[in-house]
Amino acid sequence: MALFDKTIGFIGGGQMAEALIRGLLEAGLVAADRLLVIEPDSRRMDDLQTRYGIVGMQEPAAFASACSVIVLAVKPQLAEVVLRQYRSLLSGEHLVLSVMAGVRLQTLAEGLEHPVRLIRVMPNTPALVLAGASAFSTDLRSTQEDRDIAAAMFSAVGICVEVEEYHLDAVTGLSxxxxxxxxxxxxxxxxxxxxxxxxxxxxxxxxxxxxxxxxxxxxxxxxxxxxxxxxxxxxxxxxxxxxxxxxxxxxxxxxxxxxxxxxxxxxxxxxxx
Structure with a gap:
C-alpha cells in the first residue's frame, strides 16, 4: 500500500530507522519530505538529511503534531525516558510502532497519558540491507489499516508477518x-x-x-x-x-x-x- 498521505516520524535516527527510511524511499511508498526524524546527535541527523532528503526536527511537541505514524526506534534502555518525554504529546490520532526489543505493548500503553494505537515489531539486522525478517503484534485499538501500514513499512526492508504478542519472544529467539x-x-x-x-x-x-x-x-x-x-x-x-x-x-x-x-x-x- 502507498503511504503518500501519511507523515512518518522516527524517534531515533539509528541503523534501524535508516533501514526503514531507505526501504520506504526505494519502494516509493512515501516522499522524503514526509519522513521526519528527531535525533540528538547533530552529525547523525545531518548525515540522514544529506543522504535521504528527510526532515530533521528538534522539538518533540512540533514533531508529534506533524506526524500521524511514529516509530520508536531507540534502544530499549531509553524506553522510560522517551515515554516520559512524549507521554502527553501522543493521542488516539497517532499510530505508534515500537522496535524496542522486549518492551511490551502494556508497558508502552501505561507509559502514555492518552490511549494510542500501538504496534510492537521485532525486526532483525538484515533489514539494514533490505533483507530482514520482521514480525509484529498489535494492541486492541489498532485497525486493519494500521496493520496494513506496519506490514507495508517492514515489508520494504524484507519480509513481515503478524503474530500474537506472546510469540514475539520466540521470534526474538529465532529470527x-x-x-x-x-x-x-x-x-x-x-x-x-x-x-x-x-x-x-x-x-x-x-x-x-x-x-x-x-x-x-x-x-x-x-x-x-x-x-x-x-x-x-x-x-x-x-x-x-x-x-x-x-x-x-x-x-x-x-x-x-x-x-x-x-x-x-x-x-x-x-x-x-
Whole structure:
C-alpha cells in the first residue's frame, strides 16, 4: 500500500530507522519530505538529511503534531525516558510502532497519558540491507489499516508477518538472534576451508555465496530443506560424510537449544522491564 498521505516520524535516527527510511524511499511508498526524524546527535541527523532528503526536527511537541505514524526506534534502555518525554504529546490520532526489543505493548500503553494505537515489531539486522525478517503484534485499538501500514513499512526492508504478542519472544529467539547463529556457522565453515588449504579470502567468498545461494534456492523452490538436502547428498559421497560428522556433534540439537535459550532470555528481559 502507498503511504503518500501519511507523515512518518522516527524517534531515533539509528541503523534501524535508516533501514526503514531507505526501504520506504526505494519502494516509493512515501516522499522524503514526509519522513521526519528527531535525533540528538547533530552529525547523525545531518548525515540522514544529506543522504535521504528527510526532515530533521528538534522539538518533540512540533514533531508529534506533524506526524500521524511514529516509530520508536531507540534502544530499549531509553524506553522510560522517551515515554516520559512524549507521554502527553501522543493521542488516539497517532499510530505508534515500537522496535524496542522486549518492551511490551502494556508497558508502552501505561507509559502514555492518552490511549494510542500501538504496534510492537521485532525486526532483525538484515533489514539494514533490505533483507530482514520482521514480525509484529498489535494492541486492541489498532485497525486493519494500521496493520496494513506496519506490514507495508517492514515489508520494504524484507519480509513481515503478524503474530500474537506472546510469540514475539520466540521470534526474538529465532529470527532476531538468528543472524548470530548463522554467522557462527559461516565463520566455522570459512575456518574449515582454511583448514583444508584454501586461502582465507577464497574461503570467505565461497562460503558467503554458498549461504546466500542456498537461501535463495530454498525460497525460490519452496521445497522443504530436507528435500533440498537430499538432492545434494549422494550415496557414499562427500556431503553425507560431512553430515555424519555434524550429526555426531548434535548440531541440529544444539541449534534448537540455542533458539530455546534465546527465547527464554527474551522473556526474562521483558519481565525485568
Amino acid at each position: 532476531g538472534s538468528g543472524p548470530g547463529y548463522l554467522l557462527t556457522i559461516v565463520e566455522a565453515m570459512i575456518d574449515g576451508g582454511v583448514l583444508v588449504g584454501l586461502p582465507r579470502p577464497v574461503a570467505e567468498q565461497l562460503v558467503l555465496q554458498t549461504v546466500a545461494g542456498t537461501a535463495r534456492l530454498a525460497m525460490a523452490t519452496g521445497e522443504h530443506p530436507a528435500v533440498l538436502k537430499g538432492k545434494v547428498t549422494s550415496p557414499g559421497g562427500t556431503t553425507i560424510a560431512g553430515l555424519r560428522v555434524l550429526e555426531k556433534g548434535a548440531l541440529r540439537g544444539q541449534v534448537m537449544e540455542a533458539v530455546a535459550a534465546a527465547t527464554k532470555r527474551s522473556r526474562e528481559l521483558g519481565n525485568e522491564g
